[in-house]
Amino acid sequence: MSQYRICPDTGLYFDRAGEGLMKANAVAGVVALLVAGVLALLVGLTRWPAIHYLGASDFYMVLTAHGLNALIFWIIFFEIAILYFASSSLLRCRLATPRWAWLGFILMLIGAIMTNVAIFQGSSSVMMTSYAPMEAAPHFYLGLILFAVGALIGCFVFLGTLVIAKEEHTYEGSIPLVTFGALTACIIAVFTIASGAIILIPSFLWSIDLIGQIDALMYRVIWWGMGHSSQQINVAAQVSVWYAVAAIAFGAKPMSEKVSRTAFLLYILFLQLASAHHILADPGVSSTWKVFNTSYAMYLAVLASLIHGLTVPGSIEVAQRKKGLTNGLFEWLRKAPWGNPVFSGVFLSVVTFGFLGGITGVVMGTEQINLIIHNTFYVPGHFHATVVLGTTLTFMALTYFLIPVLFRREMILPGLAKWQPYLFAGGMTILSLFMMGAGTLGVPRRHWDIGFAQATEMGLKFEFPGSAEMMLGLVGIGSVIAVIGGGLYLVITVGSIVFGKKIEESAGLMQSFGLPLAASCYTSEKPEPVKGPAADLEEHGSAGFEAPGTFVLAMVLLVTFVVYYFINWKYLSSVWPMG
């Protein structure tokens, strides 16, 4: 019989083996975030024209490492922890095959280290995308392949746990919404890793001269099947966490299980088509293919995100109104726990992901509008709003919940933790906005010197408008603020799991990194199966809108979206006619 403990504060179930794996994956993710954050500062200070800190070759090397550590290693390690939590803890089920799960973890760890070594040896400054025929060292690809294999094992451990839970009747009825969302993320992850295998294995063989040539266009199309889809894992995972936090912090019930789950299904069906966003300015791919795929087949995945954008805050509003915060449209929001970083982080993430990340992503993913945006600084501006303000900020908020519940430590520096989400989100918002501003003026991404000093010496001159340079300075300032906010997160979380006051008997320092708590915390009696709450007998929505405040906010988003969308068509219509 497997051993488990029930968290006395939250009633959450932790399988003894699964708990260690959640910790190990979360901690490995946080270490990758630390690396990514240090590198982010170097990148930010280099693109700030007044400072221009690194030399060209260091800059390209550091930028490659920043992308992979932030976008792949940090996020996917953390997502594996979320998958284990959403299956084992939420379903009160032992984690399937913990030894395989550890093998997966070790492969991911070796892979992440190997790829970092390849980059810092200096021979693999190929950017995250490593576009063929630009070649990286063999162990650059091999590291990524090992990491992907490890992540795939994690996905199957998650799926296996769902099977065991069903088999052993550890829950009644359907799986919870959050587990459903995690399942969506897992299905997308399997697709992502399959695409990655199809392109990275040949690339590895090519780098050791077993394959003569990799077609550059084929590489792009398939690589983005992994590169973009991996960001869709994030979207599904982060939305699941939003629902989880709404439930944890407010006791919020999803407005309608049917709507939210259907939206997740739309993700599974359509979200991955968006890898076409990266191919819109490419030769050899037809407009029909581009239009169908870039729009996720008629924007059905965008529809899903718009739905979550309403139902997550909407469920919070309903819960708050039930508590009596019913004055006006926004009392529920004004009196929300703004000092609780679990809530504030998630709420800031919902808002910035929608307004900054979501809208701009759809606009630049429009086939023709992409002509004025492709590969400009607008692109990283957009994805810092989706991946950092969306995913990273959400995961940071979740960590504040996990410290007492999973690690059984009290959080240190709670006063600073209150401010951390605002500082991080503020810096990142500045960075993202001005990156997009500079991109609109044509400033390229992944570029060491937009002053073109070396070209000017040779007699080729070009100057971007002065406002572009000013915006790059503001990007630099934003990056410094965000790095301070991110640093604060690392100090608080790592400090808490090492030095925080122990809430339960500990098994020593390693307990913070992957060992279970002291044996006395666990029992092996069979737990009660998880049950849903009794059906709500209240009339649902018949007397009008349940969440009018959220509806108004959603309308603000929609109007902003429409206006900004057509502004970009207007801008497109002013460039040279072409066809």
Next chain:
Amino acid sequence: MSAILPPSEQVWWKTPVGKEEIVWIALALTWCLIMFAMMPIWHVYGKQNLSNEAYKTTPVQYEAKVKAMVEQHTIRTQSVGEMDVPVVAPPAGSDVYILGRLWSWYPMLEFKKGESYRLHLSSLDWQHGFSLQPININLQIVPEYETVITITPDTSGEFTIVCNEYCGILHHTMLGKIYVTE
């Protein structure tokens, strides 16, 4: 805490849907369909579209085409470092060629304002990004593929091609020129 608990209804698709959700889904879906329609509409009525014309090529073949054009239509040269780069003024309506390579665009072109040209683009080595500034038109240049777009400059002056696809250590020095005369 019910998003982390099983739903209270055994069968989740039988749960009721609130009014604001229905209204919102209807609005959002309408907007999605409008956005979807905009792309085909712009193909018919808009003036800025990507052509679907592209060919497989090889660096040798492509370089030969560029060379032929340069030999026929060079009007002057411009010195860049120790090189003299030809400035080519092909006749309006003709096929014109630019190649990207580590780390330059070759040759320079001179267009007449208001005339159309069939602009061919390819790379001799790695991928490059054709970013025409300050107009801000951005295209991906992929080796072994030859893109053709018909372009009609409607402003005159000096325009710069910035490389905006990372292409190695001197990526940031890779500039080219297109001149447009009245």
